Amino acid sequence: xxxxxxxxxxxxxxxxxxxxxxxxxxxxxxxxxxxxxxxxxxxxxxxxxxxxxxxxxxxxxxxxxxxxxxxxxxxxxxxxxxxxxxxxxxxxxxxxxxxxxxxxxxxxxxxxxxxxxxxxxxxxxxxxxxxxxxxxxxxxxxxxxxxxxxxxxxxxxxxxxxxxxxxxxxxxxxxxxxxxxxxxxxxxxxxxxxxxxxxxxxxxxxxxxxxxxxxxxxxxxxxxxxxxxxxxxxxxxxxxxxxxxxxxxxxxxxxxxxxxxxxxxxxxxxxxxxxxxxxxxxxxxxxxxxxxxxxxxxxxxxxxxxxxxxxxxxxxxxxxxxxxxxxxxxxxxx
Amino acid sequence: xxxxxxxxxxxxxxxxxxxxxxxxxxxxxxxxxxxxxxxxxxxxxxxxxxxxxxxxxxxxxxxxxxxxxxxxxxxxxxxxxxxxxxxxxxxxxxxxxxxxxxxxxxxxxxxxxxxxxxxxxxxxxxxxxxxxxxxxxxxxxxxxxxxxxxxxxxxxxxxxxxxxxxxxxxxxxxxxxxxxxxxxxxxxxxxxxxxxxxxxxxxxxxxxxxxxxxxxxxxxxxxxxxxxxxxxxxxxxxxxxxxxxxxxxxxxxxxxxxxxxxxxxxxxxxxxxxxxxxxxxxxxxxxxxxxxxxxxxxxxxxxxxxxxxxxxxxxxxxxxxxxxxxxxxxxxxxxxxxxxxxxxxxxxxx
Numbered sequence: 023x024x025x026x027x028x029x030x031x032x033x034x035x036x037x038x039x040x041x042x043x044x045x046x047x048x049x050x051x052x053x054x055x056x057x058x059x060x061x062x063x064x065x066x067x068x069x070x071x072x073x074x075x076x077x078x079x080x081x082x083x084x085x086x087x088x089x090x091x092x093x094x095x096x097x098x099x100x101x102x103x104x105x106x107x108x109x110x111x112x113x114x115x116x117x118x119x120x121x122x123x124x125x126x127x128x129x130x131x132x133x134x135x136x137x138x139x140x141x142x143x144x145x146x147x148x149x150x151x152x153x154x155x156x157x158x159x160x161x162x163x164x165x166x167x168x169x170x171x172x173x174x175x176x177x178x179x180x181x182x183x184x185x186x187x188x189x190x191x192x193x194x195x196x197x198x199x200x201x202x203x204x205x206x207x208x209x210x211x212x213x214x215x216x217x218x219x220x221x222x223x224x225x226x227x228x229x230x231x232x233x234x235x236x237x238x239x240x241x242x243x244x245x246x247x248x249x250x251x252x253x254x255x256x257x258x259x260x261x262x263x264x265x266x267x268x269x270x271x272x273x274x275x276x277x278x279x280x281x282x283x284x285x286x287x288x289x290x291x292x293x294x295x296x297x298x299x300x301x302x303x304x305x306x307x308x309x310x311x312x313x314x315x316x317x318x319x320x321x322x323x324x325x326x327x328x329x330x331x332x333x334x335x336x337x338x339x340x341x342x343x344x345x346x347x348x349x350x351x352x353x354x355x356x
Numbered sequence: 357x358x359x360x361x362x363x364x365x366x367x368x369x370x371x372x373x374x375x376x377x378x379x380x381x382x383x384x385x386x387x388x389x390x391x392x393x394x395x396x397x398x399x400x401x402x403x404x405x406x407x408x409x410x411x412x413x414x415x416x417x418x419x420x421x422x423x424x425x426x427x428x429x430x431x432x433x434x435x436x437x438x439x440x441x442x443x444x445x446x447x448x449x450x451x452x453x454x455x456x457x458x459x460x461x462x463x464x465x466x467x468x469x470x471x472x473x474x475x476x477x478x479x480x481x482x483x484x485x486x487x488x489x490x491x492x493x494x495x496x497x498x499x500x501x502x503x504x505x506x507x508x509x510x511x512x513x514x515x516x517x518x519x520x521x522x523x524x525x526x527x528x529x530x531x532x533x534x535x536x537x538x539x540x541x542x543x544x545x546x547x548x549x550x551x552x553x554x555x556x557x558x559x560x561x562x563x564x565x566x567x568x569x570x571x572x573x574x575x576x577x578x579x580x581x582x583x584x585x586x587x588x589x590x591x592x593x594x595x596x597x598x599x600x601x602x603x604x605x606x607x608x609x610x611x612x613x614x615x616x617x618x619x620x621x622x623x624x625x626x627x628x629x630x631x632x633x634x635x636x637x638x639x640x641x642x643x644x645x646x647x648x649x650x651x652x653x654x655x656x657x658x659x660x661x662x663x664x665x666x667x668x669x670x671x672x673x674x675x676x677x678x679x680x681x682x683x684x685x686x687x688x689x690x691x692x693x694x695x696x697x698x699x700x701x702x703x704x705x706x
Binding site: 083086094118128129132139144156184188198 | 364365366367368530531532592593594595596597598599600601602603604605606614617618
């Protein structure tokens, strides 16, 4: 393992138990994330793509350990090892109070800029909250830091006294970015940060995020369902399907030479602004995504896979390196 | 550069401004606040004890310091001095002694045992609302009862809200087994016939202001828990809570710094109606005779006595109209608050 590695996710699984019957016994579990492994290096942007409900957001929330407050009985398996300076911290194994002091190192930008800012707090209060928790700054230093951060994300420092409802969606997302950057974190988990915004604003916010990534030397886990956005921003791309990781590798490689049949289908659906390529072959998958309550045996994708073989139903495909730094979970296409 | 931006208003401030535009509720609010504030100074305004007595060169403050026997001021009466008579006789004989009576010189407690008081006196310029079956001044009792009623309702409501917010908020926020456990407790608790419990307790122990508050609180805290549980349950799944947790905020801070300010709408909008409930509850208990101990002025007791002497119209008219006016003002406030807090006006999407 290189010392560049920031976080190493090993065999992460997130199960939400389902209770039913007279004694509300556990009757099943929703396998939102079912054993995925990947790692993020320092100053690296990893894009994570997949359809709705494939577990992208759950991975992000598991990595910052905020699943339990909504679902107290969630089962998190595997390990999420962060390498902070010389310490190795496993967020999957520690309790919330043990994690608290490392919270400043991992931050999150949320999908919905309307819901992620407390409507009762001014922008200054919102951005200075992590500063109050993790630094010894006095009020004046906090105010200076807030003004500096607002300037960095392209807002005016005078706007610090305003409330979130006085901002547009793009501006609110900038406030969310400023809040995430406040404590100089090592990793920011971006949970579809632009999908709630207009296309024109999306580009601005993404470019801002890329500039800030270089300036603050931070890593991103960039969760999105828009492949072209992910290709634009990422160093590496992870493709998820139904709680499993289908493919993980260099962004250019995965985007232009996908190997997993699911990635191929997904990428063939990306709209291209190029009429000369309108005859491109579009792979249309048959059927619907199976429910994560009752996943197909073996390879989860086999029910819709154009190249499936009977052996796919037998065991779960191994996630192996098909080319240098390019992992694929499909023995057929090897 | 834009001009110096005007200071942004918080949602609460905007709602206050909106509330001010709803005249009926706003004026009711102002009037009630003034009346309630004044009612704390009632011993200075409505009292049979003089404010200041200057007797043989010395100053006394009976309204504040309390009991002085009549002999202290050279008055030949058993027990406490009767200041009204004292004043009259000193003025008549142009004595150097003088005293200053409160504007309305009758107390809610002095009855026919005090010389000059008569039972069932009709309203006049001396007794504005007449006297009752024991010769006590109805107007004085009415005013003192106003203070007690409002204080009772306010203390009761605030206590209920504190417990209801703590329990209901924790239920909604923590969920799981804690929620389940308290839900069952509340279901059992709320199925107790509370009026009977109160009647039984107050027939064993002599009730007092704080005992009644205590009894009513152990019954009434439940109402707020339902609302707060729902509010916290809804708010905790919002992303700003996840954001606060992800930056390492403690559960306590998340609950009271982030979620509670966003759950204020039911607390504030129900507050006036809870006060109405508190006032009515006390009137009801007093009417049945299980409320405040007897000499305490209270609307329920006055109503009870008035109904027994229905031909003396002022004894029924006074407590009923006082109650009516107070309750309708509180309801006006509640109505205006509800309108000012209408989420459709200042929703976050606007």
